[in-house]
Amino acid sequence: MARTLEWRTRTGVDTDHGRAATVEFDHVSKVYGPVSARARRAGSPPAPGAVNDLSLAIPAGAICVLVGPSGCGKTTSLKMVNRLIEPTSGRILLGGIDAATRELTDLRRGIGYVIQQTGLFPHQTIVENVGTVPRLLGWPAARIKERSEELLGLVGLDPAKYAGRFPSQLSGGERQRVGVARALAADPPIMLMDEPFGAVDPIVRERLQDEFLRLQEDIAKTILFVTHDIDEAIKMGDLVAVFQQGGRVAQFGTPTELLASPASDFVARFVGADRGLKRLSLSRVRDISLQPAVIGRLGEPAGEARRRALADPLPYLLLVDGLERPVGWLRDIEIDGDGVLTEAMAIPMSPLLSPETTLKDALSMMLDADVHTGIVVDRTGRVSGLVTTESIGGFLRETAVGATPAPEQDAP
Ligand SMILES: Nc1ncnc2c1ncn2[C@@H]1O[C@H](COP(=O)(O)OP(=O)(O)O)[C@@H](O)[C@H]1O
Ligand SMILES: [Mg+2]
Known part of the structure; x- marks a missing residue:
């Protein structure tokens, strides 16, 4: 008997088409x-x-x-x-x-x-x-x-x-x-x-x-x-x-x-x-679990933001505007504890990714921008999380369970 597979069309509709035959x-x-x-x-x-x-x-x-x-x-x-x-x-x-x-x-x-x-x-x-x-x-x-x-x-x-x-x-x-x-x-x-x-x-x-x-x-x-x-x-x-x-x-x-x-x-x-x-x-980006970002808001007291950022392993704080749209990154140790967070402090942005971006494009955008992190935004431009080069690597490893080890995988 032929092997049957669980299968859905690329549009996500189940298989029974009037004008097609098995x-x-x-x-x-x-x-x-x-x-x-x-x-x-x-x-x-x-x-x-x-x-x-x-x-x-x-x-x-x-x-x-x-x-x-x-x-x-x-x-x-x-x-x-x-x-x-x-x-x-x-x-x-x-x-x-x-x-x-x-x-x-x-x-x-x-x-x-x-x-x-x-x-x-x-x-x-x-x-x-x-x-x-x-x-x-x-x-x-x-x-x-x-x-x-x-x-x-x-x-x-x-x-x-x-x-x-x-x-x-x-x-x-x-x-x-x-x-x-x-x-x-x-x-x-x-x-x-x-x-x-x-x-x-x-x-x-x-x-x-x-x-x-x-x-x-x-x-x-x-x-x-x-x-x-x-x-x-x-x-x-x-x-x-x-x-x-x-x-x-x-x-x-x-x-x-x-x-x-x-x-x-x-x-x-x-x-x-x-x-x-x-x-x-x-x-696609939606297929992997997003990393949380430490968020700082424009106009927020800088001292608190600095403490939050230092407490997190990621050495950066993501600065967002009032609509939670990304503005730029702040390096935690460089945040001046006095005053409030401003746009002028921010260093250049990571690539913005949508849930629909393929992981290949995401990785390529990160490599082009020479960063390890991409910022995922929803349709309104609001931050929903981060994708990192490590999380993409992790996704590949996790979903390759049962793979026959190929020569290129023997390398460290
Ligand atoms: N009419 C034919 N008579 C004898 N051998 C054939 C004939 N057509 C194809 N073959 C042989 O059958 C094998 C499969 O051919 P084919 O189905 O055309 O392969 P593919 O399309 O994968 O290149 C090949 O070894 C080919 O030489
Ligand atoms: Mg042929």
Whole structure:
């Protein structure tokens, strides 16, 4: 039985989408070429297969990324879903129904397919390309046009500008957007994307990834997304299946689980020695416990403030205004005990962080400002606590329970 995971969409909504379907690989294997009679009698495909005993359960509306080195069976796994390749053994259930029992045209109508070299028809205009599937389905011309233009808008291409152009008149990134629009044309519950952003330069790729994640918040399809790039997998995936040679899954889990607790040395190496830093980009300031700040208010007697600050291990006092918004730091031993606290005493501020700031950005802002502390403020600008470089380090250690020690962790 495939492993199921507790899982929520990135928008925090539970999984049951009307227009998405679950995808389940149930002990799926693929061996290219003839299977020997002996293997068939034994009831199991011989190794090495392109895909070996793959079991994955993907909830409706999730992006599941298949990632791994070249040749480890990612594309083969994807193509078995729309039956461009038939499994040697095992079943693939789409919305609970065995794909092998479905009529092929009907099956593929419900699955959008995006590949790296989009496969746009060069002699058709963009709007004709996007309308390919609706045309095959015999939609009336007006509806095809309407839907195609809607989709172009959805992927960020102004129909007035792009509809009449030909693929050769578009940039790589624009063609890739057209490929996505075309795959979405018949509103399929499932999308297969095989290295969809692999052929564009890194800046365009990043933009396409961001756009696609925004789009997915609206369309909430079940998406199988193939890449060999672990950073792309971590960014795009609600769930990630790490493939290794021989078409086996080394680990299936959320990006955070992979980074915090790699299941094997292979996964630890594949996710990279910088997996701690990668985890920081997945966690936010609101995920860690804030350190309290010793607060002093503008106009308050300085002597009391000095005593409070000296009694606290942190050698600084955070000066705030009447609305508890940070003004600056005062070094405890430098506070002149006479008079009141004034803005003129303050030394420059730490970076201001919001609960939504990623820990990676928080750390980077602190390093840029050459300080160890960031001040967390709420929406009104009021201080809610402090984040320190140590508290970020502590967060990484605490949440890595059960991790296989990787070489970089052996160092003191
Ligand atoms: N049509 C085919 N005939 C025989 N072997 C194939 C065929 N397609 C792929 N393979 C082999 O199956 C393995 C998995 O390929 P593939 O699924 O394309 O890997 P990936 O997408 O992870 O790079 C590779 O060893 C590849 O050489
Ligand atoms: Mg491939």
